[in-house]
Amino acid sequence: MKNTFLLTKNLPILALSLTLPSVALAQTPATPTPTLPATAEKLTEQAPAKAVPVETPAAVTPATPAVETKADLDPTNPDNPAPDLDPTNPDNPAPVVDPTAPEEPKPFIPTGGMAALTEQAEIDLFTVGKDVGNTHDKASNPYRRLVQRTIMQTEPKPEYGFTLTFDDQLIAEEPTWGNATDIAKDLAPLGARAIFFANVPKVSAKTVDTIFAENRGTEARLKATTAILESRRIEFIRAIRTLIRIKCPADADGNQEYACEVYNHTAFHMNMRNFTVDSDQYKISIMGIEFIEACINHAYKAERPDWERARYFRFPFLASPRNRETQTALNAVFTKLGLVSVGETQDSKDYENESPTKAYDALAAAKSGRRYNPKEKGVFGRTEKPIALFHTKTWPNIKSGVVKAIQEK
Numbered sequence: 001m002k003n004t005f006l007l008t009k010n011l012p013i014l015a016l017s018l019t020l021p022s023v024a025l026a027q028t029p030a031t032p033t034p035t036l037p038a039t040a041e042k043l044t045e046q047a048p049a050k051a052v053p054v055e056t057p058a059a060v061t062p063a064t065p066a067v068e069t070k071a072d073l074d075p076t077n078p079d080n081p082a083p084d085l086d087p088t089n090p091d092n093p094a095p096v097v098d099p100t101a102p103e104e105p106k107p108f109i110p111t112g113g114m115a116a117l118t119e120q121a122e123i124d125l126f127t128v129g130k131d132v133g134n135t136h137d138k139a140s141n142p143y144r145r146l147v148q149r150t151i152m153q154t155e156p157k158p159e160y161g162f163t164l165t166f167d168d169q170l171i172a173e174e175p176t177w178g179n180a181t182d183i184a185k186d187l188a189p190l191g192a193r194a195i196f197f198a199n200v201p202k203v204s205a206k207t208v209d210t211i212f213a214e215n216r217g218t219e220a221r222l223k224a225t226t227a228i229l230e231s232r233r234i235e236f237i238r239a240i241r242t243l244i245r246i247k248c249p250a251d252a253d254g255n256q257e258y259a260c261e262v263y264n265h266t267a268f269h270m271n272m273r274n275f276t277v278d279s280d281q282y283k284i285s286i287m288g289i290e291f292i293e294a295c296i297n298h299a300y301k302a303e304r305p306d307w308e309r310a311r312y313f314r315f316p317f318l319a320s321p322r323n324r325e326t327q328t329a330l331n332a333v334f335t336k337l338g339l340v341s342v343g344e345t346q347d348s349k350d351y352e353n354e355s356p357t358k359a360y361d362a363l364a365a366a367k368s369g370r371r372y373n374p375k376e377k378g379v380f381g382r383t384e385k386p387i388a389l390f391h392t393k394t395w396p397n398i399k400s401g402v403v404k405a406i407q408e409k
């Protein structure tokens with residue numbers, strides 16, 4: 001029906017296009033009005049005027065200007081109506097764009113938030129409560145939120161060639177450990193960003209062992225867990241706030257990137273590989289994940305009130321649950337929180353070797369679009385947007401290798 005209508009509607013215009021001088025075409029209305037048949041008739045009547053000798057183009061400049069006709073389109077004639085410049089009229093020429101005209105300045109969107117995302121599929125990954133299902137829409141395939149993807153949608157590849165992520169405690173517990181703030185203060189002046197996957201300060205899987213030893217029954221254990229987490233809340237939020245307010249130096253336009261983001265690495269750094277959904281370990285680990293999200297939310301609201309943050313998660317030991325029921329339950333938790341799991345493409349095993357050379361090698365591989373893992377294959381595979389995994393505590397030892405790789409832009 002619609003097509004037939006359009007066809008019928010446009011036919012008079014087509015006919016006119018073929019028979020009329022171009023000046024008259026410019027006057028053809030984009031949407032034919034009920035008066036069009038009359039107009040067409042009138043114009044057709046005037047067609048013989050073409051036969052008039054060139055010296056007297058009667059159709060263009062009539063002898064008596066008082067008599068207005070559609071053909072009188074001399075733009076120098078002040079009595080003529082303004083030309084039809086409706087941009088939706090396909091017969092009108094495209095507007096002339098002056099390439100030397102100054103461009104409208106684009107608003108600065110700092111790296112790391114949701115503001116720069118345009119693809120709905122990417123926005124969905126971080127949307128609280130949005131079920132993004134399984135990969136390839138098949139129920140037996142892995143859950144999209146749990147797949148340890150090797151891309152961070154909100155981190156465009158920086159000039160130096162890789163995204164830097166640092167796992168575990170933000171605050172050093174031993175004098176030889178690095179602090180997250182040390183990393184930020186070393187990297188920010190270089191214009192480099194640091195992404196932290198954090199645990200809750202001063203707790204570990206050993207803390208959970210103690211909770212188990214000292215409490216019998218699920219209820220008592222969960223209550224003890226809550227008490228311990230709450231006792232760390234203020235310190236943890238303060239640590240996150242300190243990091244996410246640090247900025248890189250201003251660029252030529254005066255814009256400044258944030259130097260850090262903080263994401264979720266579970267509270268206690270338990271290995272989730274063999275968790276079953278009904279176990280107290282699983283329940284405690286979920287409490288910890290939710291606690292971290294609440295603290296990160298709190299910190300971002302305080303430091304960047306208008307910030308729409310992405311919500312990444314990294315499994316401790318990169319170990320996701322094997323059990324299908326546990327995966328289903330965890331996927332529901334991730335969906336509720338809007339979390340998405342992220343792995344790595346460059347792993348220098350810095351937590352074992354603390355080697356600046358291996359750290360450098362991992363990043364040098366990234367620069368040539370290759371992955372890296374010293375244990376398994378060395379340089380291997382391909383990566384478009386490399387994600388390097390390091391550990392906050394090894395920073396004092398690996399720093400020189402990382403800084404060298406950043407400076408070799």
Ligand SMILES: [Zn+2]
Binds near residue numbers: 265269316
């Ligand atoms: Zn870790």
